[in-house]
Amino acid sequence: MTTKVTVNPRRAIGPLGKRVYGGFVEHLGRCIYGGLYEPGSALSDERGFRTDVLDLLRDLRVPVLRWPGGNFVSNYHWADGIGPVQERPSRPELAWGGAEPNTFGTDEFIAYCRALGAEPYICLNMGTGTLEEALNWVEYCNVPGGTTWSERRREGGHPEPYGVEWWGLGNEMYGDWQTGSMSAEEYIAEATRWARALRALSPGARFVACGESGWSEWDLKVAPALASLVELYSVHIYTGSEDYWSNLLAPHMAERAIGILKGVLSQAAYAQGLSRPPRIAYDEWNVWFRTNGGGLEERYAFQDALAVGTYLNIFVRNCDWVEMANLAQMVNAIAPIVTTPTAAVRQPIYHPLLLHVQGHEGTAVDCFVDGPTVEAPEELRTRWPHRVRDLGPFGLLDCASTVSSDGSHMALTVVNRSSSQERVVLDAIGGIEGPVEVTTLTAGGRTELADVEGVVTTRSSERTVEGRLELDLPASSFSLLRAPLAG
Ligand code: AHR
Numbered sequence: 001m002t003t004k005v006t007v008n009p010r011r012a013i014g015p016l017g018k019r020v021y022g023g024f025v026e027h028l029g030r031c032i033y034g035g036l037y038e039p040g041s042a043l044s045d046e047r048g049f050r051t052d053v054l055d056l057l058r059d060l061r062v063p064v065l066r067w068p069g070g071n072f073v074s075n076y077h078w079a080d081g082i083g084p085v086q087e088r089p090s091r092p093e094l095a096w097g098g099a100e101p102n103t104f105g106t107d108e109f110i111a112y113c114r115a116l117g118a119e120p121y122i123c124l125n126m127g128t129g130t131l132e133e134a135l136n137w138v139e140y141c142n143v144p145g146g147t148t149w150s151e152r153r154r155e156g157g158h159p160e161p162y163g164v165e166w167w168g169l170g171n172e173m174y175g176d177w178q179t180g181s182m183s184a185e186e187y188i189a190e191a192t193r194w195a196r197a198l199r200a201l202s203p204g205a206r207f208v209a210c211g212e213s214g215w216s217e218w219d220l221k222v223a224p225a226l227a228s229l230v231e232l233y234s235v236h237i238y239t240g241s242e243d244y245w246s247n248l249l250a251p252h253m254a255e256r257a258i259g260i261l262k263g264v265l266s267q268a269a270y271a272q273g274l275s276r277p278p279r280i281a282y283d284e285w286n287v288w289f290r291t292n293g294g295g296l297e298e299r300y301a302f303q304d305a306l307a308v309g310t311y312l313n314i315f316v317r318n319c320d321w322v323e324m325a326n327l328a329q330m331v332n333a334i335a336p337i338v339t340t341p342t343a344a345v346r347q348p349i350y351h352p353l354l355l356h357v358q359g360h361e362g363t364a365v366d367c368f369v370d371g372p373t374v375e376a377p378e379e380l381r382t383r384w385p386h387r388v389r390d391l392g393p394f395g396l397l398d399c400a401s402t403v404s405s406d407g408s409h410m411a412l413t414v415v416n417r418s419s420s421q422e423r424v425v426l427d428a429i430g431g432i433e434g435p436v437e438v439t440t441l442t443a444g445g446r447t448e449l450a451d452v453e454g455v456v457t458t459r460s461s462e463r464t465v466e467g468r469l470e471l472d473l474p475a476s477s478f479s480l481l482r483a484p485l486a487g
Helices: 051-059 071-075 106-116 131-142 148-155 184-201 217-226 244-249 252-272 302-317 350-359 378-383
Strands: 002-015 022-024 064-067 119-123 166-168 206-210 232-239 279-287 322-328 337-340 343-346 363-370 397-403 409-416 422-428 436-442 456-462 469-473 477-484
Touching (some): 051 106, 106 119, 131 148, 131 184, 184 217, 206 217, 217 232, 217 252, 252 279, 252 302, 302 322, 302 409, 302 477, 409 422, 422 477, 436 469, 469 477
Parallel strands (some): 166 206, 232 279
Antiparallel strands (some): 397 409, 409 477
């Protein structure tokens, strides 16, 4: 079957902020310890950073890294994690069990972000933590010197302030699994106090409020109440299923959440006379359904890579509202990178992220996809009846497009969800001029394939005829097409 994709470089959605390709690392299982941080390993540098992991993350050009949790943060006392490593206390870990050794703390995190070239994004403990502790943490990071905590940083060998801009006001505070969870009313009162006090200390700080799914009662109360105090409103989404179609189509629930939040945040901004509504941070998202213990060491199949490619397309298509998104997580725990004592390997979900980062920049633009569609399967409708009921039909091909900053090229990412080869006719208003570079990920049709290195990447250069490209995309594949635009 044929799908016609028409990219309109003049219909801009908005600038594609690179923060949609952000990451998240938590003190959970082997994400930090034995993942990105392993002092004593032959693969680690003098700071204890696994260089093989760092290299793979650098390839992903992670622009912003959220830390230290997740559920973990709601009983994390940051001051335990500074000072001489051998003097740091070990504490009970309430979210995932075991003990937290505190050998990786704020200084190590900042050093890691710098090594990676990522902005730090610190989530505050609103569970067992106090406002005073949070103020101390911001002081430690952002005050140049001359105060108790800024001097502690300087004494530790870090004379310059860290300048941490992004601060999360708690993690999933609505959930009973969260240490110190709250009602929406309690959270609004607490987060209001925190945001005001923290901003007084660090006026340049940018705050992220703790939202839920985007469509819950919590969101309808919390988003308007905090709209004037925060830059971003956070939501989380995890989906996944053994059922191929459910797995691939569930990410569209994120589009539902974005749509609802656009309305809620716009209404709040209008009613409160704000110059700009807060934007959305999808600061945890991923495919996750196989594991619930054991450090969440999910082994991903190729169909999960297609779902991840769909999520990323959704964030690009909605980048006027989604300012930040953080893949949860980056190493070992539900992650694209898995470590062994001797290597760091890439799971299938690594690859669509890599192609997105390599392909998209500049401005997200409209693309019209005209072709066969598919309805949400019964499994998905039964599982999430109220969320999925009226979603769909969905294109057999899912697409997102951008035009480079200099206007010379367009990029298109395409998930072909069909179990057969699909013909695509690619066109751009104004025309395509010259050959199109095509990079395609497949697993030979074996969508259940979970072999960590089993994804095949093929590259070709395709000729256009009269400014159009006709191409067959393999069954169950993810592709990046880069094309020069006619002047
Ligand atoms: O990423 C794993 C967990 O999922 C996080 O700790 C929590 O925020 C979410 O529920």
